[in-house]
Amino acid sequence: MSAATLTTPLEQETRGLWLGLLGVAIFALTLPMTRLATGAAADPQLSPAFVTFGRAALAGLLSIVYLAVVGGPRPQGRQWAALLFTAAGNVLGFPLLLALGLRHVEAVHAAVITGLLPLATAAAAALAFRQRPAAAFWGCAALGSALVVVYALSHSSSSSGGGAGLRAHWADALLVLAVLAASASYVVGARLTPALGAERVICWVLVVSLPLTLPAAGWTWPTQPVRAAAWGGFVYVALFSMWLGFFAWYRALALGGPVRVSQVQLLQPFLSMLFAVPLLGERLDATTLGFGVAVMATVFIGKRLPVQTGKPA
Structure with a gap:
């Protein structure tokens, strides 16, 4: 009798939750590791283009x-x-926009902006599959978006030395675009999962991207020396953020169920903030933490609201 036969549903769900936490921890490190790889604008390391490709x-x-x-x-x-569309968002759009943004804002700042990704993905899925979420869902989406805008305006102004009025850093717009690119491509990629299998989808997405990413990586290869820590950040986002993290996450969804396991994703922004403190020496201030909690509250409430399912678009 196999080990799988001896596993009870409760044990499978528990294993799924632990794997989900592992996947979320892997993805949470993406922000600080990307910042480590690219460096800040004042101290550039690997180029955002090379990190992406x-x-x-x-x-x-x-x-x-x-x-x-x-x-x-x-x-x-x-x-x-569908694979090419998913690649445009997950392989090119999200990583490149994220890397460009992280050159100019800290990882703890980016964690608040990208914290809307689960809710943006749910909204994209509702539109793509002609679902009809409750009106309160769209209210949560609007409130979460407003919180991100207010945070970007206030925090960018204060971190740049104050000054008259509120102003956002253009990098915040890149982070918002990264969220939109990822959410749309996640939904399209999800449609392929029943036919190909979750792990194979991400692999095929990466394989169809190789005719572009492989020569582009060679073309953007760094010509100036960079710190070993930057290479360490690059290796992490390549092996874990871009590949192994999806294996753990998709397996977790299969074992524990998407409803329960997806709730673990609420921890991701906070883990990103916590990881950024020792890895990058960033400071986690009360404003950032407060807005992070508020954004995650809208995501938590929004994902628990009822949705009526219709025919896919």
Whole structure:
């Protein structure tokens, strides 16, 4: 009798929650590790372009090996277009916009802005699958967005030395665009999961990106020396953020169920903030923590509101 046969539903759910926490911890480190890889504008290290293309190229080469070993179904017909769309958001859009933004704002700041990602993904799914969330859901989405805007205006102004009026840093707009790119591509990628399998989807997304990411990584290869810590950050986002983190996350969803496991994702912004303090020497102030709690409260409430499902668009 196999070990899987001996596992009770409660044990499977518990294992799923622990794997979900592992996946969230891996993704939470993406912000500080990306900042570590790119450096600040005043002390640049690896270019945002190289971090984006290089991490995807390395993960794509590993994906070829994985797909060759595990086999399984290959994409067919319109699935290739869906893979390309997902790659545009997850492989290019989100990492590049995130890396560019993190050159100019701290990771604890970015954690608040990107904390809206779960709610943005839920909104994108509602539109794509013609779902009808409760009016309160859209209220939570609007409130969460307003909190992010107020935080970006107030915190960017105070961190830049004050001055008259409130003003946002243009990097905040890049972070918002990163959230939109990721949420849209997550929804399209999710449509491929039943046919291809969750782990294979991310691998195929990376493989179809290789004709662009591999030569672009070589073209943007750094010509100036950078610190070993920057290379360490790059290796992390390539192996864990871009690849292994998805394995843990998708397996967690399969074992513990998406409803329960997805709630663990609420911890991600706070973990990003906590990791940024020792790794980057950043300061976690009361304003950032307060806005982070408020944004996550809107996400928590919004994800628990009822949704009526219709036919996919």
